[in-house]
Amino acid sequence: MADQPQFRSSVTNPVATPAGAPALTDESSLTKVSVRARVGASPLGVDFTRTDRRDGVLIAGIRPDEWLLLGAGAGVEALLAGTEFDGSVNRIDVTHSRLCLRLSGVCSASALEKVCSLDFDDTMFPDGATGSASVAKVSSDLIRDDQDGEPSYLILADRSFGQYLYDAIHDTTTEFSSAWPSS
Amino acid sequence: MLLVPCPHCGPRNSADMSYQGEASSRPDPSSTTPTEWREYLYMKHNPAGWLRENWYCSSGCRRFFTVERHTVTSEFREPPLPGSKTPRPTGDGADPARGAP
Numbered sequence A: 001m002a003d004q005p006q007f008r009s010s011v012t013n014p015v016a017t018p019a020g021a022p023a024l025t026d027e028s029s030l031t032k033v034s035v036r037a038r039v040g041a042s043p044l045g046v047d048f049t050r051t052d053r054r055d056g057v058l059i060a061g062i063r064p065d066e067w068l069l070l071g072a073g074a075g076v077e078a079l080l081a082g083t084e085f086d087g088s089v090n091r092i093d094v095t096h097s098r099l100c101l102r103l104s105g106v107c108s109a110s111a112l113e114k115v116c117s118l119d120f121d122d123t124m125f126p127d128g129a130t131g132s133a134s135v136a137k138v139s140s141d142l143i144r145d146d147q148d149g150e151p152s153y154l155i156l157a158d159r160s161f162g163q164y165l166y167d168a169i170h171d172t173t174t175e176f177s178s179a180w181p182s183s
Numbered sequence B: 001m002l003l004v005p006c007p008h009c010g011p012r013n014s015a016d017m018s019y020q021g022e023a024s025s026r027p028d029p030s031s032t033t034p035t036e037w038r039e040y041l042y043m044k045h046n047p048a049g050w051l052r053e054n055w056y057c058s059s060g061c062r063r064f065f066t067v068e069r070h071t072v073t074s075e076f077r078e079p080p081l082p083g084s085k086t087p088r089p090t091g092d093g094a095d096p097a098r099g100a101p
């Protein structure tokens, strides 16, 4: 991959969520590479709607013909260099065009359900699941990537929605704060 | 709310979809007549009954698919299998609005 320009997130005002509420963080600076192949191919050995983690790189089957690699730049580069691809496969670095937010905490599914029509129940969307849907009316990819035994969701969308999507998800978390309702 | 059965994503809110209209076969542009072409573009069947229609899963798998919907009840027939171009035959004798693709 060519030298990367300095990363600038589109989330310009990442206000922390209230105490006790699910935590929302901006992870847009992660290197993201989109791998596309024909439908039915499995160039990285990961099925559609599933994820795998290899050497610190998260591989997510986000569409029947598209996979997303997320991780540190060197790790993603090493994984791509070490993978032999058969047939026609496109690899596009989308680090600077995609936004990546992480929502973590026990009530994160309930918060997300306020702005997304997917069913985030553990049986329907377990750890390692992926899905795509509208989140606060923004077409987004969702990846469940639990951390330290707590539910955690990555939400990816076009970078231009950065601050809007951050604010919209932040808004859903407030009712789960330990200070809510305030007097 | 309309639950549209995407062959890849399963039943999804129609707000996550984009309606692409009646499914019909496109005449060959090099041999069709202006009348046939106009009919293909503008003259829809609009039946009160089963209709084959195209949908685009715009917020989900980003793929087009064809499905049969009853325009009166908005009931969907069993969705096509991923990769197939036509809906599964349902065997109940009701005709889709248009012929084979």
Ligand SMILES: [Zn+2]
Residues within 6 Å of the ligand: B006, B007, B008, B009, B010, B057, B060, B061, B062, B063
């Ligand atoms: Zn779909």
